[in-house]
Amino acid sequence: MSTQSIVIKSPIGPLKLTADESHLISVHFVEEAEHPETESDNVVLKHASEQIRQFFNRERKAFDLPLKIEGTAFQQEVWKALQAIPYGETRSYQQLAESIQRPKAVRAVGQANKVNRFPVIIPCHRVIGKNKTLTGYAGKQVDKKETLLQLEQ
Template sequence: MTTVYWSTFTHPTFRNDLLFIAATKEGLCRITWPSETFEILKIWVEKQIPETPLTEDEEFVSPYILQLKEYLDGERKEFDIPLDFRGTTFQTSVWEQLTKIPYGETRSYSQIAESLGNPKAVRAVGTANGANPVPIIAPCHRVIGKNAALTGFAGGLRIKEKLLQLEGYHDYTKQGHARFQF
């Protein structure tokens, strides 16, 4: 039986708001945004890994939290933790492409669709990107519009911009959907 272990994490990048970090024995499976509650994590686990207990275990989750903290503190550029992606085959293929975008670089939604051999799947790539269960580690913040606009971001455009700036990337325009301006 699979168990999902979880703990919490705070960092000044997120105004010290709470994030929930969850992992299975296979790897990191979920990072919430500060705007998401424990209930959101619980619902996600029930949907993606039915009948799985959620167990608070700071020690089990600590290697994942450590690498996330090192990244946010500017001390890490690559992650070497296992990931346990839970989603459709297409979503998983998009998320795997995200992990290949180097630190300090970006890709457009259309570039990712092309890399998957399906150049017409731009919107589907955007939808999968928005459903990324392990943001930052699978760096969805590195995906911008082909016109260099920030576009949408589940964590909010302020966070997307902060993460890109942390990586030294500034070649974007501050455009995006109003619903992501938080």
């Protein structure tokens, strides 16, 4: 299957969305100068960009998109648990590990968050440090996590 990509603007910077004919494949943060905003006829990309814009306009709290989720069984378990965190709420990495019955897997939960290919959509921004600190988001882009959490308040 062939893939297409578009770039959309957002309050956390440009997002590059990639999809095939039936599934969204990824959402990535990109540099503005390198990626001007683009469009596509791809129905999945149109729906994804529309839903992401609605989310940033506070018109949507959950996403309804066909995601091509690929990862280990553990990663998929973590990503499913992330999707269960309600809009406007946070969980610590420890709480997330406990929610999947793996209380000692805190670091592994953090690594699964790090490789989440659908930031914003699979809300890894809702996971914070045990002491309520904002830690690790998209590498060292904690400001994006802060913006997303403030948006959901």
